[in-house]
Amino acid sequence: MWFVQEGPSTKTEGAGVALAYTLGKDGRRLHVIERDLSEPDRIVSELLQPSGYIKLLELGLEDCVDEIDAQRIFGYALYEDGKNTKLSYPLENFDSDVPGRSFHNENGTTKGVNYKNKSGQEFTTKALLTIVCDGCFSNLRRSICNPKVEVPSHFVGLILENCNLPYENHGHVILGDPSPILFYPISSTEIRCLVDVPSQKLPSVGNGEMANYLKTVVAPQVPPELYTSFIAAVDKGNIRSMLLATFIRMLESMTLL
Incomplete structure (x- = not known):
């Protein structure tokens, strides 16, 4: 084999x-x-x-x-309409140290x-x-094969530095308008931000359309603790994008078993 x-x-x-x-x-x-x-x-x-x-x-x-x-x-924090709550993984019945890892x-x-x-x-x-x-x-x-793949949205990724998540060791999901925003740590000093942009054609990074979108549409919905670092990440210009069939698949993966 x-x-x-x-x-x-x-x-x-x-x-x-x-x-x-x-x-x-x-x-x-x-x-x-x-x-x-x-x-x-x-x-x-x-x-x-x-x-x-x-x-x-x-x-x-x-x-x-x-x-x-x-x-x-250890779980996720959810934000919507100015309110937030923390949802932890149900790990009480496990003997091993089994929190998720990022x-x-x-x-x-x-x-x-x-x-x-x-x-x-x-x-x-x-x-x-x-x-x-x-x-x-x-x-x-x-x-x-030639699968018919619909692309209603894109992931746009940034790395935030010099900030702390409101809820330590938790992913953060902002149920924003028009689509969700996700934050989670990827190292002891960096936080990944993923923004779902609901469009088949992304705003241009080169001419500043993407930066303007992130600052005017997304930034006002970012938790205050992350706002300054979010703007700094946008200004830095290291913006990555990736085609996604739907952002919901990522949210659906946020289950224990």
């Missing part, structure tokens, strides 16, 4: 590496192919829910979140893969079973 992983992964994320580890412990013969071992530069998959951490425990991989400045997450197809039969190493040398490997775990931007998926 060969195991193939094409997409970039982080130390704590990826169905591919977890599957490879599990199959390896079961005595399977594996060949793991990774496209890139460098830290991925993206604005999602930075928060591992307790259910995900429990799976790490079950696999014996809990040390994956050690020594990477991972932040323990941190900085083909026509016919697939018989194997062709790939290149760093020096450009080409290799061909064949196997009875090929498993591809290359994420939502899979090139393979696009080559074998």
